Amino acid sequence: MDFKAIIDSLVSTSCIMSVEKLPDDEIGEIRIVAANKRYKQDFSSYYDGILYTELFPKDRKFEHFVFTAAIKHKQIHTYIEAKVINMWMDQVYIPLESDRDDTGYCIFSYELTEKADPDRLGNVTMDTASSVIKSCAVFRTADSFKSAVDEVVKEIFEKCGAERVSVVSIDEATNGVRYIGGIARSRDEETRGRDIEDIPPDVVKTWDKTIEKSNCLIIADESDMKSLEDRNPAWAKSMIEAGVQSICFVPLQQNRKTIGYLYVVNFDTDRTIEIKELLEHTSFFLAAELANNNLMEKMKELSNSDMLTGVMNRNAMNIRVDEFVSRLELRCRPYGVVFVDLNGLKYVNDKYGHEAGDQMLWSAASIISSVFGDDEIYRAGGDEFTIITTGKSEDEFLDKISKLRDKTTYPSEITMSIGYFYSSGGDDIRIAMRNADILMYKDKEEFYAVHPELKSRKI
Structure with missing residues (x-):
């Protein structure tokens, strides 16, 4: 020729x-x-x-x-x-x-x-175009981001003949991955998500570097796996241990930064090219949806978190109280309410400055979290904290109150006035909060009667 x-x-x-x-x-x-x-x-x-x-x-x-x-x-x-x-x-x-x-x-x-040419990007097979358009429609009509992801991975799962499909996001705090959604033939979602989130951050950090010169990683046979072993032995080892024989692994990118990954495992390798095309084009809009969801979660976190102490703020507490008022199933189960007020915060602010007062508030939140870490902790405002605990017996609830008192009774470095109310079910939480508030102020009066030099305000 x-x-x-x-x-x-x-x-x-x-x-x-x-x-x-x-x-x-x-x-x-x-x-x-x-x-x-x-x-x-x-x-x-x-x-x-x-x-x-x-x-x-x-x-x-x-x-x-x-x-x-x-x-x-x-x-x-x-x-x-x-x-x-x-x-x-x-x-x-x-x-x-x-x-x-x-x-x-x-x-x-x-x-x-x-630069990327939209006309060329859109030049795909009818089968891929149909799946991508369907997935876009799912995100426009789904009740939640999670349910939309589940629908999209189900479509990919069926198209690819894969053993499992997963979507994960990068956790900026840990540098590990957070499981978003997926589907598998043989394992339940809870187990699958736990296995993914157990991947060491040191391994996760190598993924981007390994595929930085390409737009995805494809392993279709043993030769591909051996090639990966040469470049990234730790990642290859984790794949082999997880039973991975083939994988198409596509980064989800926003503004050229990887924010997550979409991948299929043990797929029909005779259709590698079509599967690559489907995943790459799905990744374009999935990355945008993931970025938007991350932003919404961050905004929600900021709007519901107290920036100084890290616990939830008054806005989050008001929303939670409204839920208790409107939803019968919440107020019909056992719950406890605790009101906490720091003693002597104004004294510390006046004598040592507001930086010392801020440190006192942060330390107080840490002490409360050490006792009520699995419950809902709110900074209600100023030097006041509110705790809502659900699903605990009265003895468990009172035991926590006792532990908090042991940690914050004078002459502890940080002292607190505490009021509480326990409901076995059916009490209006607004009444419970009022009763806890009354007891807290009574406790504060008794404290300042003994320590008037620390009094921060008129009771």
Whole structure:
């Protein structure tokens, strides 16, 4: 076959690749046997028959594309971000006839764009387009972000013939991952989520680095796994231990920052190209939805958290009280209310400054959390804290009150006046809070009667 005549007739940057077929469909040497003038201009060190790895880094995904076109005779079109050259690449792979059983040939042609071209990104198969549009519609109509993610992964799960599909986000506080949603054939969601969140942060931090020169990680056979072992042995080990034989792993990015990952495990490797296309295009809008959800959660956290002490604020407390008032099932189960007021905060502010007062408030919140850490703790305002505990017996509730008193009774560095009320069920929480408040002020009167020098205000 006159490769030179074929390739010189093409206008776009093009070359002809040869790929060696090894036993068990393993990929052997991949060489560039001929190239047109435009291709040669891009690579000054080019010569006919050159190994492709002499021109650019080894890329298992690229090798799969060449092998699929040259050996399996499937034409491929894909538009990817070529991070090595910081460009987007519109690629076409066209199979060619071969007179050898152990070697296949294909044309590899590409065009470069500096930025992502929406028209090219949208040039996908009807099957992929249908799934992506359906997933977008799910996010517009679902009751919650979680339920939408579950619907989307179910669609991917069915399309890919996978063992499991997962969506995770990066936890900025721990550098680990947070399980968002997924589906698996053999494990329940709670177990699946726990296993994912147990992945060490040190392993998670290597993921981005491992795939930084590509737009996804594809492992379709043992050779791919061995390649990963060379680059990231810890990650490969964790995959093998988890029973991963194949995986398509796509970063979810917002403003070029990875905020999560979408991946399928043990999928139909005969459909690797189609699955890659589906996941990459799903990742575009899924990343946007994840970023929006993260922002909403952050705003909710900020609106409901006390920035000084880290406990919930009065706004969150008011919302919770409204829930108790409006929902019968909440007030019909056992609950306890505790009102706490710091003794001597104004004295500390006046004598040592507001920085010392802030430290006193933070320390007080830490003490309360050490006792009521599994309950709802609110800074109601100033030097006042409110605790709502549910599902505890009266003895358990009173035991916590006793522990708090032991930690905050004079001459402790931080002292508190405490009032409380326990309801076995049915009491209006507003009345419970009023009774706890009365007892707290009574406790405060008794404290200042003994320690008038610390009195912060008229009772």
